[in-house]
Amino acid sequence: MNETLRTIANRYSCRDYEDRLPEKEKLEALAMAAVQSPSAMNRQPWQIVVITNKSLIDEMDAEGMRILSEREDKAIYERFMGRGGKLFYNAPCMFLILKQPNTDIDTGIVSENISLAATSLGLGSVICGMANIPLIGSKGDMFKQRIGFPDGWEFGVAVLVGYAKTPGKPHEPDTTKIRYVE
Numbered sequence: 001m002n003e004t005l006r007t008i009a010n011r012y013s014c015r016d017y018e019d020r021l022p023e024k025e026k027l028e029a030l031a032m033a034a035v036q037s038p039s040a041m042n043r044q045p046w047q048i049v050v051i052t053n054k055s056l057i058d059e060m061d062a063e064g065m066r067i068l069s070e071r072e073d074k075a076i077y078e079r080f081m082g083r084g085g086k087l088f089y090n091a092p093c094m095f096l097i098l099k100q101p102n103t104d105i106d107t108g109i110v111s112e113n114i115s116l117a118a119t120s121l122g123l124g125s126v127i128c129g130m131a132n133i134p135l136i137g138s139k140g141d142m143f144k145q146r147i148g149f150p151d152g153w154e155f156g157v158a159v160l161v162g163y164a165k166t167p168g169k170p171h172e173p174d175t176t177k178i179r180y181v182e
Contacts, residue, residue: 007120012170014124015083017162021052021092026121030095030161033117037110045100046110046156049147052093060143061088063134087130091160094131096147099156107156114159124164131158 001009021027027050034048051057064087068077080087088094095114099107111127118125132155135143 003120007116010170011116011119011125012168013126014160014162014164014168015089015126016165016168017089017091017124017160018165019090019092020163021054022121022123022162026123027052027093027161029121030114030117030123033113034095034097034110037106037113039103039106039109043100043103043106045103045106047098047150047153048110049096049098050093051096051147054092056143056146057088057091057094060131060134061086063137063139063143064088064130067133067137087133088128088160089126090162090165091126092162093160094128095159095161096131097156097158098149098153100152101154104156111157111159114161118159118161122163123161124168125159125161128158128160131155131160 031048031050034046035044037044037046039045065077065080065085068080068087071077083089095111097107097110097114115125115127134140135155
């Protein structure tokens with residue numbers, strides 16, 4: 001198996017991070033992997049915000065958990081509580097992918113590039129759509145201002161990155177999902 005396929009096979013969603021921030025060179029490599037993503041008509045409808053301010057990540061985490069705790073359906077909140085009570089799993093870094101409207105596919109490609117690059121560099125990562133929760137709550141505008149959200153840009157997705165505290169394992173591929181039409 002070649003190195004790229006091995007990286008894809010070994011990637012897993014990390015939900016338990018060490019407190020240490022990855023080296024600047026690794027974060028820069030992930031940012032470069034993000035902007036090297038393909039996009040429709042090469043429009044590159046994204047902005048990559050690398051958040052290493054742990055205090056900001058923790059504040060967003062607490063606000064997201066508060067919002068989840070107040071929802072009628074407690075299933076998601078209870079799932080996070082069962083995993084340590086942290087929306088962002090104590091990740092020391094968040095790659096926040098901002099997008100232009102109607103560019104979800106491009107945003108998904110960016111998040112996968114970051115995640116695979118993280119795996120290749122010995123880092124854990126998890127693609128996190130839940131990072132939008134604190135941005136739409138009562139403190140959302142304050143968080144957007146602190147992050148530097150430009151006018152007209154939207155939350156796309158986030159990728160949490162750091163050193164895995166507990167090694168994980170990739171999910172078992174379901175090969176029944178594959179069909180060939182000949």
